[in-house]
Amino acid sequence: MLLARPPDLAPRAPWPDMPLVVWPAALAMWGPGDASSRHAHHAMHLLLRREGTLTFRAGTTKVDSRAAGVLVGPDVPHAIDATGGEVILLFVEPESQDGERLRASLDSPARLFDEAARDALLARLPRKGPIAHEAIGPWMEATLEALAGPTEVPAPRMHPRVRKLLRHLRAEPAPEDTSLEALSEVAGLSSGRLMHAFTESTGVPLRPYLLWLRLQRAAGALASGRTAGEAAHAAGFSDAAHLTRTFRRMFGTTPSFLQRRSQFVQAKARPTDAS
Template identity: 60%
Template sequence: MQLPLVTSAGLWPPVLVTAGPGARSESHAHHAMHLVLARAGTLAVTAGGVTVRAAGIVTAPDREHALDARGVDIVLVFFDPESDAGERLRAGLDAPVRAVEPPERDALLADLPADAGPEALHAWGHAAAERLSLKTAVPRVIHPRVRKLLRALRGAEPAADTSLPALAALAGLSEGRLVHAFRDSVGIPLRPYLLWLKLQRAVVAMATGEPLARAAHAAGFADAAHMSRTFRRMFGMTASELQRSLPRPP
């Protein structure tokens, strides 16, 4: 797959696009929304005990699903639900998992060359979010102090103090108010969100060629085993399985 663009803090950008051979994942859930398109043919998605085949899917954040895209070239887009693009897409999603039919898939991919590089993929991902969003949908309201905290967390170093007292002081809220406001605004509790950011840092470290143990340490995991368990829960595969699908650094 194409090496993704990343932020200076080692996190994914609000819209992250990769392209390459598809794979199979076990049932999992992650905080990102994602769009998966088969360049040709179909892929299978299982959610709520029901399996369907489609030309592509869009999933809501934190929704359990499994994907089988073996033997299919795919374009995969992760959207940060709290970003502008993610909020627009999320507001227009009327089901936990939405199937993309072949005509819609073909229209989305019409201006994406097969050999598109990271910059072209990135620009295409933003355009795809715009095309898939409903202009009349009303985005989720995020508490302004929570939004401030989200910006700070995405720019923080892995070793930064993320204790509840420290984060409450950073947000300018009481600890109890922060816990409730964060869940109401983001949709998941604060601790699982912090784990999601940690996982992003691990993927970025792995993509730059770090071995699993060093990637786990750099991201703040206790060890590679803890990181791999988290990978399986959030991506439906182990860290080593994902690492094998990443490009080799130059």
């Protein structure tokens, strides 16, 4: 999995003045491909190899699939090997409007794209060489529209009080008190009702989702130049080792990989409301 410093959101600055960033509704990244170990994270993501094919392994299966690209649903265990070529990634938060429409379009945990489908999705971008930063915004719009399900998503899953809580959790600066009691007060629900409504709305329990947000903030800190220890402390992890274990489980790679590779990868955020 590729990660990068989002220049729209987190220009490089010395710590500790640099704010931690929670990624937006959609975020595109592009650069050299690599291999990830088996992992799962809450964001949906599209990965397209600009030329050639990649290998994809879903769940616990030992069978690798070859494809030119893949769209992976939220919280789906998987591994991808795209070494030896350039890739473009599009991360989408499942609870955003874009995410709800993408989920409606998926009838399986992951969707594979052959080379013809990949070429159609990348038609707005050059096949080789550098990608102009200003070309990514229109590409994101067109790609999300091409992949999305119906404009009117039937039976929305998001509880309005959960949506309110998500806005609170993703605000800057991050809320200091994330105890169940404090979050229940923000949502205006009892603790038991909040836990039930949150899982029903997002597909994951509240505590794993909070860990996902902390990991996003740590990734933003790492890509902005902080050390693993600084990022761990700032995002609420006990130490760098705790961050590394969590990073590998959710992203299939290590914080040091992000630190080494971020200078070779560019990113652009989609300026839409995530909730």
